[in-house]
Amino acid sequence: xxxxxxxxxxxxxxxxxxxxxxxxxxxxxxxxxxxxxxxxxxxxxxxxxxxxxxxxxxxxxxxxxxxxxxxxxxxxxxxxxxxxxxxxxxxxxxxxxxxxxxxxxxxxxxxxxxxxxxxxxxxxxxxxxxxxxxxxxxxxxxxxxxxxxxxxxxxxxxxxxxxxxxxxxxxxxxxxxxxxxxxxxxxxxxxxxxxxxxxxxxxxxxxxxxxxxxxxxxxxxxxxxxxxxxxxxxxxxxxxxxxxxxxxxxxxxxxxxxxxxxxxxxxxxxxxxxxxxxxxxxxxxxxxxxxxxxxxxxxx
Ligand code: ATP
Ligand code: MN
Ligand code: MN
Numbered sequence: 378x379x380x381x382x383x384x385x386x387x388x389x390x391x392x393x394x395x396x397x398x399x400x401x402x403x404x405x406x407x408x409x410x411x412x413x414x415x416x417x418x419x420x421x422x423x424x425x426x427x428x429x430x431x432x433x434x435x436x437x438x439x440x441x442x443x444x445x446x447x448x449x450x451x452x453x454x455x456x457x458x459x460x461x462x463x464x465x466x467x468x469x470x471x472x473x474x475x476x477x478x479x480x481x482x483x484x485x486x487x488x489x490x491x492x493x494x495x496x497x498x499x500x501x502x503x504x505x506x507x508x509x510x511x512x513x514x515x516x517x518x519x520x521x522x523x524x525x526x527x528x529x530x531x532x533x534x535x536x537x538x539x540x541x542x543x544x545x546x547x548x549x550x551x552x553x554x555x556x557x558x559x560x561x562x563x564x565x566x567x568x569x570x571x572x573x574x575x576x577x578x579x580x581x582x583x584x585x586x587x588x589x590x591x592x593x594x595x596x597x598x599x600x601x602x603x604x605x606x607x608x609x610x611x612x613x614x615x616x617x618x619x620x621x622x623x624x625x626x627x628x629x630x631x632x633x634x635x636x637x638x639x640x641x642x643x644x645x646x647x648x649x650x651x652x653x654x655x656x657x658x659x660x661x662x663x664x665x666x667x668x669x670x671x672x673x674x675x676x677x
Contacts, residue, residue: 389421393459393483402441402491403624408646413618414486419650421479423629424616426665428482431499432463432473434611435485436492442620446491450474457484463500475500491620494611497567498560503608505560506567507668509540510612511574512602513551516587516595523585525635527578527599528552532632534574541667546641548619548627551599553612561670564608570673571603615661618646628652629660 628644
């Protein structure tokens with residue numbers, strides 16, 4: 378890989394100019410706008426498959442993580458020309474945001490996007506998701522080992538359905554279990570599949586899991602948030618930074634790594650490039666080739 382690694386392969390060039398490169402985005406870590414651009418240049422090869430050519434929502438924080446933040450789905454007036462406008466074929470509203478290259482990503486940094494949240498479908502087919510995301514949201518008082526158990530259970534259920542599951546830290550409190558799909562099934566089928574899984578887990582172990590968002594019911598339990606899997610919904614991208622103290626990133630890990638040593642905010646903008654430079658293979662090796670169509674009852 379490029380960047381800090383010594384391995385062959387030219388780093389892609391970025392040409393987008395940063396204004397105020399010294400603006401502080403993460404005060405405690407002293408990470409600036411330029412530091413964020415450097416991070417994304419370093420991880421470009423790894424993050425690209427998860428953010429290129431798909432609709433993106435951004436968490437924009439013009440004054441860094443301590444200032445106001447807004448979650449933005451639509452393109453804005455005066456948007457950097459390296460950011461691509463993506464018109465939802467099913468909507469007459471303002472175009473959405475997407476990127477096609479490293480300059481697009483650096484333009485997002487220039488626009489103070491501290492979190493990047495893609496759809497689970499690409500611009501090639503807005504209606505057929507190529508990614509399932511099961512988002513594990515621990516309620517108050519849930520131990521990390523129980524979150525790990527939940528991820529393993531979801532992995533098993535996805536495997537039983539013929540899918541391959543991958544896991545990443547959220548960079549916040551939980552884990553995301555992700556499964557690549559061949560884009561065949563439509564959003565409603567994929568949503569129904571993930572909803573059935575969440576409901577089954579809550580029915581089998583009501584002391585451990587809930588499938589509905591009501592916060593009052595979450596204490597001591599894990600919400601199996603399947604609602605990332607509907608048209609227009611987003612989840613934070615693999616390798617995206619988080620606009621939270623600590624400068625954690627959402628980091629793909631191997632199932633063997635998932636243990637008590639690695640918490641949800643273990644990997645950061647600072648240590649992740651080093652980790653990638655040390656690894657000979659991607660933590661999510663085979664992600665793309667693991668794509669299979671979802672076999673729903675309807676298509677069987
Ligand atoms: P954690 O592990 O702390 O739960 P997370 O990224 O999974 O981290 P969630 O609150 O579970 O956080 O997920 C919220 C998801 O909802 C985000 O991934 C984002 O894509 C989406 N979202 C929709 N609207 C918003 C909004 N206004 N602000 C933030 N996220 C939003
Ligand atoms: Mn979550
Ligand atoms: Mn959630």
